[in-house]
Amino acid sequence: MILAIDYGGSNFRYQLDTHPIVILETQSVDLMLFLEEMMVQYPIESIAISFAGQVRNGVILSAPHIALHNVEIQKVIKERYAIPLVIDNDLKCAALYEASLNPHANTLAVLYIGTGFGGALVHQGKIIGGANNFAGEIGHTPFRATPFGCGCGRNDCLELSLSGKALALWSHHYGLDLEEFRLEDIKSKPKGDTIHQNFLDALAHSFFTVLNLFDPDGFIYSGSVMQNNPHLIDFLQECYTQSAFKTVRKAPKIELSISKEGCLEGAKLLLNQEKK
Numbered sequence: 001m002i003l004a005i006d007y008g009g010s011n012f013r014y015q016l017d018t019h020p021i022v023i024l025e026t027q028s029v030d031l032m033l034f035l036e037e038m039m040v041q042y043p044i045e046s047i048a049i050s051f052a053g054q055v056r057n058g059v060i061l062s063a064p065h066i067a068l069h070n071v072e073i074q075k076v077i078k079e080r081y082a083i084p085l086v087i088d089n090d091l092k093c094a095a096l097y098e099a100s101l102n103p104h105a106n107t108l109a110v111l112y113i114g115t116g117f118g119g120a121l122v123h124q125g126k127i128i129g130g131a132n133n134f135a136g137e138i139g140h141t142p143f144r145a146t147p148f149g150c151g152c153g154r155n156d157c158l159e160l161s162l163s164g165k166a167l168a169l170w171s172h173h174y175g176l177d178l179e180e181f182r183l184e185d186i187k188s189k190p191k192g193d194t195i196h197q198n199f200l201d202a203l204a205h206s207f208f209t210v211l212n213l214f215d216p217d218g219f220i221y222s223g224s225v226m227q228n229n230p231h232l233i234d235f236l237q238e239c240y241t242q243s244a245f246k247t248v249r250k251a252p253k254i255e256l257s258i259s260k261e262g263c264l265e266g267a268k269l270l271l272n273q274e275k276k
């Protein structure tokens, strides 16, 4: 059996082969204990984990909310049970899955604008990791100073202008009461146009950065803020028309993601790559 896990900031979801997905609260799960219990109960032959945190070479470097640092999870499982375990950052897993849906794309950029902002790039079927597997952490690129602090320690990260968290922080800052982060609603409130314009500026800035650095065949946008504001795709198409070299290159595809289980499915694809 394959055990696939989507370790998110709030939800811990797992699936045995193609059985229904089971959802637990992340904070209620001790990952190592969970794996040990699953190994006792089921004939598990391999484990694939999509992880909402930083991971490098099978080692968990940092995790949301909880103290999981420098856990050599791949090595521990291999030594204890002699089975393969693959693990990577959740956005990287999701990007791998998106790439499998777009097999003709040479380079694909997958950008997530939900609670946070981040992304991943897949080139010729492989995730671009960089020297430290931090490639794609575009949310922490300095943009404009804000009155807020980012989890990374800075106060000017793109994520503080371009994310659901940013919209909540800015709305609170200006005393706006917003339940749903629909930009069209925000725009009509006092000071809402400032938040809206700052968001669009950050979106355009991140788009041009990725476009000019990687020249992708396609941009796939995912996350709740994008899904709630599909008109942002039109905005990005418009941005493209103002880009350099637009007359001599093929326009990239710019679309909303349609995949629901990209993280879980992408983690399983990691397993296939490991076998090769």
Ligand SMILES: [Zn+2]
Pocket (backbone or CB within 6 Å): 139, 140, 150, 151, 152, 153, 154, 157, 159
């Ligand atoms: Zn940051």
